[in-house]
Amino acid sequence: MKMTSTTNNLFQLTHLVAFNCYLVREDDGFTLIDTNMGGQAQAIMKEASKLGLPIVRIVLTHAHVDHVGSLDALHEALPNVEVAISERDARFLSGDKSLDPSEPQVRLRGGYPVCKTKPTLLLHEGDRIGSLEVIATPGHTPGHVAFLDTRDRAVIAGDAYQTQGGVAVSGTIEILFPLPALATWHKGLALESARKLVALQPSSLAVGHGRVLNHPQSEMERAIRVMEQSLAKEERKQSHVA
Numbered sequence: 434m435k436m437t438s439t440t441n442n443l444f445q446l447t448h449l450v451a452f453n454c455y456l457v458r459e460d461d462g463f464t465l466i467d468t469n470m471g472g473q474a475q476a477i478m479k480e481a482s483k484l485g486l487p488i489v490r491i492v493l494t495h496a497h498v499d500h501v502g503s504l505d506a507l508h509e510a511l512p513n514v515e516v517a518i519s520e521r522d523a524r525f526l527s528g529d530k531s532l533d534p535s536e537p538q539v540r541l542r543g544g545y546p547v548c549k550t551k552p553t554l555l556l557h558e559g560d561r562i563g564s565l566e567v568i569a570t571p572g573h574t575p576g577h578v579a580f581l582d583t584r585d586r587a588v589i590a591g592d593a594y595q596t597q598g599g600v601a602v603s604g605t606i607e608i609l610f611p612l613p614a615l616a617t618w619h620k621g622l623a624l625e626s627a628r629k630l631v632a633l634q635p636s637s638l639a640v641g642h643g644r645v646l647n648h649p650q651s652e653m654e655r656a657i658r659v660m661e662q663s664l665a666k667e668e669r670k671q672s673h674v675a
């Protein structure tokens with residue numbers, strides 16, 4: 434696992450080039466954002482102890498396997514830490530893959546493993562957890578959330594954006610790293626969420642796959658335009674078929 438320090442408070446941990454999770458420094462220890470794929474618990478704890486602080490809470494951007502893979506092992510090793518995820522994606526952890534009647538009835542994509550760990554806190558738009566504000570960003574998954582660090586406006590965006598293989602909104606296929614797009618549930622919602630994040634005027638953008646971008650505004654806007662064009666193209670194609 435490779436550790437990259439990006440700002441004073443944000444440390445990126447990378448497994449296999451493109452799979453990230455993050456340690457966010459708080460006064461009482463680290464908040465771990467996402468848990469990477471399975472088998473990474475020891476490596477994550479080692480990086481935290483190298484930095485000299487305990488992990489005091491685990492927060493999840495969404496319930497895909499490459500973000501919750503090491504959750505159970507971490508929870509076993511750190512049974513007293515808070516575990517937080519959106520109320521909506523928490524259902525996936527317990528094996529409930531149903532859609533709500535109010536949601537677009539579109540097939541779920543990507544792996545949603547069942548986890549033994551029960552969340553201790555269910556997150557909603559606007560909640561605060563340490564210095565982080567919860568930003569609801571549905572689309573990649575129904576209950577996907579991003580986090581805004583209120584101290585420096587860093588945004589930890591999960592898979593709402595990717596920077597691996599090119600800066601893209603979740604749902605736009607980047608040939609060099611198509612995984613997040615292939616796992617995206619609803620592109621229209623993902624686009625709305627991408628717009629919501631750029632409107633926060635983030636100082637940096639930290640993603641599940643790829644490097645952290647500083648001053649990301651123009652690259653995010655470009656990625657949004659690409660997504661808008663590709664959705665418009667799809668709509669034209671569909672209206673031809675219909």
Ligand SMILES: [Zn+2]
Pocket residue numbers: 495497543573592613616
């Ligand atoms: Zn994902």
